[in-house]
Amino acid sequence: GVPGMEKPLLRKDLDWLRETEWRAHVPDRVLLIDDDPIKCTENPRGTAVHPVSFKSVAAEANGYEEDTELLRLAAYIRAIANSGEASVRSYVLRHPYEQFAYDGAGDEEPAAPPPAKRRRSASAEAPFWPGEPVEAYWPEENAWYPACVQKLLRDGTVTITWDEDGSESDVTREYLRRPAPKNPWKRMESRSKPGHFYYYNSDTGQSQLEPPPPWEIIEPYGRPGEVIYRNADTGEETYEKPELSD
Helix, strand or coil: CCCCCCCCCCCCCCCHHHHHCHHHHHHCCCCCCCCHHHHHHHCCCCCCCCCCCCCCCCCCCCCCCCHHHHHHHHHHHHHCCCCCCCHHHHHCCCCCCHHHHCCCCCCCCCCCCCHHHHHCCCCCCCCCCCCEEEEEEEEEHHHEEEEEEEEEEECCCCCEEEECCEEEECCCHEEEEECCCCEEEEECCCCCCCCCCCEEEEECCEEEECCCCCCCCCCCCCCCCEEEEECCCCCCCCCCCCCCCC
């Protein structure tokens, strides 16, 4: 038992999620919310926040201030969603919940702006030009697809053609972004030792045996002595040296 606790301790380990369909989200796109930090001690840092315990209406009547902790928590989650951070975990580590100031502002506003606005690229203010390849946002599927700029219209919208079927759409600038730079790293098979792989950077000429960031080598929880490769951005895991996407 845990000193001072009046109920059984049910630890909330995230590792079990690795055996479910949500495994790709662990640990960087998971947020555990519990008012008992001791339940989360086996999880990676930055994967949980701990709001203060709920104060009942009766307690408030006896002199406590109005309980706004749930509003504060909702504001914190909105801040994560709108932050542009690469992962939930990185936001929590940079902005601990305990230091998050809640002033009540924005409670009457929508919970978040449209997805396309949150996903605008840093280069969105630079002008697009006819013939330029871009990625365009498709709200129905909450996804970005390759397209090409055809013309700029007087009202500020842009006519594009979709690479997939050649159809045209008129979209606002915030629904466009430039494709991310190509990844210079490639997995290569050794000529002298077939079946052995290494990684080569075509920009610098550098080569190395292990994959570059965001890939990292970790020991799986509960399996001492084993090592796997994990993508810190996506949560993807593999026992084999991973292929690198463009």
